[in-house]
Amino acid sequence: MDETTIAPREGHGGGQAHQTSVETSRRNFLRVSAAAAGSALVGAPMISVAASGAPKGEIQVASLFDQTGNLNIYGVQAMQASRYAVDTINKNGGVLGHELKLVTYDTQSKIELYSRYAQEIGSNDKIAAVVGCFTGASREATRPVLSRYGKILFFPTIDEGGECDKFCFMQGTDCVQQEGPLITWAVKNVGKKFYVLAADYVYGHVATAWTKSLVAKAGGTIVGIEFIPLDVSDFGATIRKIQAAGPAVVMSNLVGNNHIAFYRQFAAAGLNKSIRIVSPTFGLGNEQQVLSPEESKGIVVAYSYFESLDNPENKAFLAGFKKAYPDSGPLPDAPVQVWNGWHQWKVAVEKAGSTATDKVVAALESGAPYSGPSGKVWTDGPSHRNVQDVHIAKVDDQRNYEIIESFSQLKPTRKVVGAAACDLGGKDMKSHRMINPKF
């Protein structure tokens, strides 16, 4: 979701990335831990896979989420989901007959702590896998360090794509999985004229590039595009321009607290009665809680999980979670992806018969499906992103989501906007890179 920070050496657009990525990890590594640098700088990245294939005693796993600070609105629930998932797995007999032990790290909404704890996790041979990080920036502080030490990372948040690492698995939906259904639905049910608003940073630009190509494919037209800096909260000029352009649909790729003001000012000008807002980001920052029911009513979103999904796995999942954490509030997409991450890992470990990273990665890439609260999810081998169901839902007048259409088993995209595609199929275990989108 958030901007990604680690850029490989300039001018590298695609296939020749192996050496660069080593450089990247090394630079990052140097930055985070000067103390341990001496031993680690010898030669190529050391990939210390869990010592023996068959573990003895308990298996340790780790999570890093922000329990305190600004971002704990996401982190607290994510950690609860992580604990709940590990407890549930243990109750059902553990993994390969071994009990899991979850080691938790509070990253305090500070990027530097992600790097430091990643270093700790990396140098701890007992830890077999990690589910964690929330923003793109936190992932890019953690991922290169973990990859260097051969640890698997499952990342639960939606994001714009570009991350392409043999040891990292992206659980959240990508732009295409969300915007595809939204645009298809809007063209069919609302109208063909779109106005696009987007946050002026990497996510907004990538999402908007996808919006353009998907709208064209669906037979719609775009009557205006505007990128809004993240610190803007006065949308007067934008709202006039939207009215002048007269779209049927506003696609909102807006992000962050200041941008919530858009929905409020849009409703205050009375536009929510004549123009439909669809958005892949609305709800991530609890927008529907900040806005009044009148203001958020009718906004259409797309995620892979909603509490109202009607399947037995979800009912059992929700009942158990609400019992364990009665005060947690409504569950959005990401905590469920944390749960999925642990379960997909378990399925893969049992398929591989080992917690060794290379074997688990191979098992995940071969497709190790898991059916959970959000339906069937499995890894698309080349992109390391989930194939999953996506549902379109409308905010009702009680701030709840009413599901209006479901799309089954949507494939993630392997393309990165303006750059090469991510294809990890058949790559050796040293392929760890970030493909920077260009727009």
Added chain:
Amino acid sequence: MDNLIVVALSVLTSVAILILISLGLAVIFGLMRIVNMAHGEFVMIGAFTVITLVRHGGVPIWVAIALAPVVSALLGMVVEVLLIRPLYERRLVDTLLVTFGLSLILFQLAVDIFGTTSPGIETPLGAMRVGSYSVSVYSAIVLPIAALAVMAGLYTIFTRTKYGLLARATAQNPHMASALGVYARRVNLITFALGCALAGLSGGLVAPIVAVSPSLGQSYVAQAFMTVVTGGPAFMMGTVAASMLLGSVANIVSQVLTTLWGITALLITAMVLIRLLPQGLSGSWRRRF
């Protein structure tokens, strides 16, 4: 035609917001030579006052907005007595540090009390039609009127009241004013409280059009500082003139090009102005408030 009216209303809103959020800072800086780094947090406190009163106290929104400056002024008085007063003789740098520290503390307190995403209140009064456009009554009418009322009120205070006269005298020459029997402590206390009240009022007024969070003040404070600096020594009318210029430039460029260019134009205008008129817009005016 309707297009032009809507653009004009939108410009008016932008200018009004800039005037409202800058005046509190301008009063404290102009009269006391203190840069109140916690200005944004006082704006935020005003906004949270309104939201808390409306959502939890069932207070009508207009009453809540009227109470916002009272709350922030009371807090401002406490701050003045405890933190600012001991530092009068070493104003600029020391008070800058103290108020910066205060802003960090107030921000974190707000996070602890209200969280980072708390429910807000919707914009009152609905929409009105202007030709083929529809605009928010609150943004287009209420905010500009409020800005005008605040300006008129301040003007009256500084020209028609004893406090206004003494405050201006203290600002021009504090030692002479003291020698002539002005009780500078009380004048300063009132001035600081007045500045904080204006900040709180602006927060209360913008609360219904934005998403109020602890970082609300920070998103406005940079603009407020720029406006005050561009305004120059006539702290009140200079700030108003700077708000009109910067607010219009930012909004009109946003209308013609994009929001990003609007902000760029605002920054460039401020830079060019300061380069050409280092004393600010009001540098050559005879008026000093």
